[in-house]
Amino acid sequence: MALALFLALASLAIVVATNLHPNFYSKTCPDAELIVRSVIKKAMEVEVRAAASVMRLQFHDCFVNGCDASLLLDDTPNMLGEKLALSNINSLRSYEVIDEAKEALETTCPGIVSCADILVMAARDAVVLSGGPEWEVKLGRKDSLMASQEDSDEIMPSPRANASYLVNLFKKFNLSVKDLVALSGSHSIGEGRCFSIMFRLYNQSGSGKPDHAFNPSYKEKLDKLCPLGGDENVTVDLDTTPGIFDNQYFKDLVNGRGVLNSDQTLYTNLKTREYVEKFSVNQSEFYQAFVEGMIKLGDLQSGQPGEIRRNCRVVNFQPMLNFCPANSLLETRVCK
Ligand code: HEM
Ligand SMILES: *[C@@H]1O[C@H](CO)[C@@H](O)[C@H](O)[C@H]1NC(C)=O
Ligand SMILES: *[C@@H]1O[C@H](CO)[C@@H](O)[C@H](O)[C@H]1NC(C)=O
Ligand SMILES: *[C@@H]1O[C@H](CO)[C@@H](O)[C@H](O)[C@H]1NC(C)=O
Ligand SMILES: *[C@@H]1O[C@H](CO)[C@@H](O)[C@H](O)[C@H]1NC(C)=O
Ligand SMILES: *[C@@H]1O[C@H](CO)[C@@H](O)[C@H](O)[C@H]1NC(C)=O
Numbered sequence: 001m002a003l004a005l006f007l008a009l010a011s012l013a014i015v016v017a018t019n020l021h022p023n024f025y026s027k028t029c030p031d032a033e034l035i036v037r038s039v040i041k042k043a044m045e046v047e048v049r050a051a052a053s054v055m056r057l058q059f060h061d062c063f064v065n066g067c068d069a070s071l072l073l074d075d076t077p078n079m080l081g082e083k084l085a086l087s088n089i090n091s092l093r094s095y096e097v098i099d100e101a102k103e104a105l106e107t108t109c110p111g112i113v114s115c116a117d118i119l120v121m122a123a124r125d126a127v128v129l130s131g132g133p134e135w136e137v138k139l140g141r142k143d144s145l146m147a148s149q150e151d152s153d154e155i156m157p158s159p160r161a162n163a164s165y166l167v168n169l170f171k172k173f174n175l176s177v178k179d180l181v182a183l184s185g186s187h188s189i190g191e192g193r194c195f196s197i198m199f200r201l202y203n204q205s206g207s208g209k210p211d212h213a214f215n216p217s218y219k220e221k222l223d224k225l226c227p228l229g230g231d232e233n234v235t236v237d238l239d240t241t242p243g244i245f246d247n248q249y250f251k252d253l254v255n256g257r258g259v260l261n262s263d264q265t266l267y268t269n270l271k272t273r274e275y276v277e278k279f280s281v282n283q284s285e286f287y288q289a290f291v292e293g294m295i296k297l298g299d300l301q302s303g304q305p306g307e308i309r310r311n312c313r314v315v316n317f318q319p320m321l322n323f324c325p326a327n328s329l330l331e332t333r334v335c336k
Helices: 002-010 032-046 050-062 095-108 115-129 149-155 163-171 177-188 198-202 216-225 248-254 261-268 270-281 283-298
Strands: 191-193 235-237
Touching: 032 050, 032 095, 032 115, 050 095, 050 115, 050 177, 050 283, 095 115, 115 283, 163 177, 163 261, 163 270, 177 248, 177 261, 177 270, 177 283, 198 216, 248 261, 248 270, 261 270, 270 283
Parallel strands: none
Antiparallel strands: 191 235
16 A cells, blocks of 8 residues: 555656755765775776766666665565666666675765765766766765666666657656756767667668668678677677767767667757757767756655665665564564
């Protein structure tokens, strides 16, 4: 009953944050931001792509019932979480980097810094450490008590999405056309699987043909990387400079070298093309718009109660619903 009510509200109710502050931890955990940054830096020394993988987590967390680290909850016997949702399964990665940041923070200031805030700090740090813009993040989020695979499946966009669908989707989160294009510029770093582009390469919209928006020589290259019947876990760089957060992604779109349909469509569609063109010739304009978009994305909240999780993968208190032995002293405490 309570669960059904929550889900009914959750898909609709997005509240924009008013209670977040840049200095939220300045007294309670003054080194929080330094600690997160050093963990991200170390992770990138092991694998440059960790930056991209960590940054993507903010998007997948914040779009589904707000920025509340619901994404990070592992499945339990009573709850199907978001990790195995359509857009996340076999795709989201680097959860262990967030675990490391949480462990370091719990050592220094136990019970203070939320996992939701770690995601937002980590995303910013990933961009900065990849050569992108620096900005101040607002903090003070709480971690959710639950997660919803169903909501993630319903909300998160497919790589097949076209620009008009994406414009409408982002509008539901008070994100403008400019925000959509700028935030898509996050694909300036990282990789995508062949799985995400097979339809574009071989059967766009069920036509039996490739997407004609491809630059022909680029398509040839992708055909070799992602042959029909090949390993769809092979990955493709999302732009020509996948380790550097720059505006190359937009230059690539102008040249028909976008990887995902959801990328290239931003150049095909005239409303979004305007911004692709602007960002492709002016990197500081891209950086400025991207920072605005990330702050708005980080402001999304569910309005539901929360906590500071000790471990990002599990809620602090899990009621043992089946643990109610008759005539037990525990009865009044646990089974009330
Ligand atoms: C506009 C709608 C979007 C769609 C349809 C989309 C879809 C995708 C897909 C399909 C992949 C590759 C996944 C795979 O093949 O396993 C990907 C990767 C990525 N996405 Fe998005 N995305 C969108 C917006 C965003 C936003 C807003 C952000 C961050 C602010 C973001 C950050 C990333 C990053 C950094 C990667 C690379 C991850 C890695 O290398 O591990 N995306 N996205
Ligand atoms: C891709 O990798 C995942 C594990 O990450 C595996 O479960 C899946 O079967 C693989 N798919 C293919 C087509 O190899
Ligand atoms: C965009 O995608 C939506 C939903 O998949 C579809 O209904 C619409 O016809 C598409 N628009 C264009 C211009 O292709
Ligand atoms: C939506 O975004 C606009 C422009 O960024 C902002 O002025 C407005 O306060 C936002 N509305 C809500 C409900 O957050
Ligand atoms: C292309 O997609 C359509 C519609 O989904 C399907 O009917 C057709 O069999 C596919 N063709 C190939 C070659 O996969
Ligand atoms: C690029 O964009 C920045 C920030 O919006 C702006 O101040 C600058 O004038 C632009 N540069 C050019 C060459 O248009």
